[in-house]
Amino acid sequence: MAKLSDVAARAGVSVSAASRVLSGDPAARLSEETRERVRQAALEIGYQPNFAGRALKLARTDVIALVVPDVTNALFTELTRGVEDEAVARGCVMLLARSEDMQPGGEMFGRLVGEGRVDGLVLQPRDGADPKALAAALGKRSPVVTIHQALPDASSVVVPDALAARRAVEHLIALGHERIGFAGGLTSSPTAQRRAEGYREALRAAGLPYDPALVTWRGYQEADGRAAAAELLTRREPPSALIAANVNAAVGVLAQSRAQGLAVPEDLSVVAVHDAWTAEHTWPPLTCVRLPLYELGRTAVEALANAIAGGPVAHRSVDSPGPVLVERSSTARPHR
Amino acid sequence: MAKLSDVAARAGVSVSAASRVLSGDPAARLSEETRERVRQAALEIGYQPNFAGRALKLARTDVIALVVPDVTNALFTELTRGVEDEAVARGCVMLLARSEDMQPGGEMFGRLVGEGRVDGLVLQPRDGADPKALAAALGKRSPVVTIHQALPDASSVVVPDALAARRAVEHLIALGHERIGFAGGLTSSPTAQRRAEGYREALRAAGLPYDPALVTWRGYQEADGRAAAAELLTRREPPSALIAANVNAAVGVLAQSRAQGLAVPEDLSVVAVHDAWTAEHTWPPLTCVRLPLYELGRTAVEALANAIAGGPVAHRSVDSPGPVLVERSSTARPHR
């Protein structure tokens, strides 16, 4: 690989001069002619600054890690894109890591944070992860921004979960549904709490009663949705429509409905909060409320950059674009 | 962060002594007592070697990049896990990147390879990518191992695609099918070629005719499967079963069958080559041939380690475990 000293030699200047030219130091006093010669030389031998040398000197790697529960889950597609785009825009490289590997005491944790491989972390804690343990492990070791959930002493970014759930309910009410169930996430999940809150608000706003018998708190997995549907659909007065707190759970709801001989949307309408591309390929394609996850990713990186720069802890909500209903084929007017 | 000199100071030894103890240099002559003191000191102040310092000196980052066409595609789940596990086992960190960002001349390419951020690449070229351009761009800049497809001058690892397709056909033949279609990938895709080859072999082995009218070469996307099914199912004598060259395409086949009023598996059996978790959640759940993708990932990293160590170019096939049929609900005996 070409080094800076090669560039300098070829341009007939000192290494320091070359460095100043290439890093565009405005305070440097160098003739335009010299600058041009250095730039030429760099171009000709295809110079690229050595990462390690620079990182050592600057104590900065320009790498940020995105830590999510499951890297290959479709739910994270948009988020990942958002984080990556913003990272690249800021001259950073994004490193993807699984939360699973990022246990406080774990190997990866040490390598990424302890060895100084990353400048900061965008972290989505696993549902059920202990916020205090996480916060303690991170300590002041590395700037962190969490998404969907706040940690003590770290900035966080969330999306309008309540409003999204509310939009879902409103859609069903507009179709004429009155008994609307809610297949929620774990009670320990802040997003699940907020989505449930939106569900309640929407019912209240429409003058419909809140019936705890129509609400479950199983989780965000496909199996959880299945279990939730199994429970809710065998109620004495079953709901005519169901909100699933997430796409994966909605897939489970679909499967269970089918298993019980119910047709969607004829016998049961289903709406999922949180859109993902998989929702288009289920049967029937799922009506969803799309959340601004791409923007969540971008905003998180922005917040992280602030944190790295030593800015104060801040908690933000990504409100634009707002949640919007994507109507597909899993919702219809109630049967009778 | 604690530095090596801190450890040395605390243990009352020189930096070099501390370094030798901690890196376990066997040739170093140091008393056991000194070693113990250094280890203690390191433990007490929570020392972890600084990544940049070490990378600079050793000209090695212990980072390998996995470059796939679409990070969040379910198809890559297993591969990713395999690569990561093997990387961690070898003391490396895995960096995930999208092929999209890794265009030969691109930004990411420069940052990862040009700046020396990674020791090597495990690369799955996008379908339709120009192998020559890629090889040229990589040049001798960085060790590379490709998967699914070979590049000039680089090691590669593949899975037994032909055999997998063959297993799929054999399953359908065993059920009694005789008109079996094949919704393949692009003709430019080596995996698609191999899977088609296996399809042909299986037919030949069973004494069934190979009918080009039952074969399409659309691609691996859901829309491609949809288009393929649309074409094949409107033939004068439509197939009673279809092999989809990949899970995503199979999802499209399922959707299109439904759209044409055909029930799966009653009117049409469908088998996908290449299993993924999404196959369990389609309707009906897809019968698949599972490929050893986890092992593919591990093997690729192994091959990459060889390449980094300066070993010769080698081309391997991951034959164990062999492809195995995972029977779900999308296949049945033919209708009449």
Added chain:
DNA sequence: ATCCTCGGATCAAACGATTGCTCAACTCAT
């Protein structure tokens, strides 16, 4: 002529870890 200033460019010291070489002290054989 002297003192300043300023443009143009180089020197040299970091950053943190690794490693070849040197050095002191001690043991042991001659």
Added chain:
DNA sequence: ATGAGTTGAGCAATCGTTTGATCCGAGGAT
């Protein structure tokens, strides 16, 4: 007692970049 060999440990150079300090000459002001 002298030299060789061994053991235990430190010195200092090095990896590639950045950056504060320094140096040199030319021109301007006094």
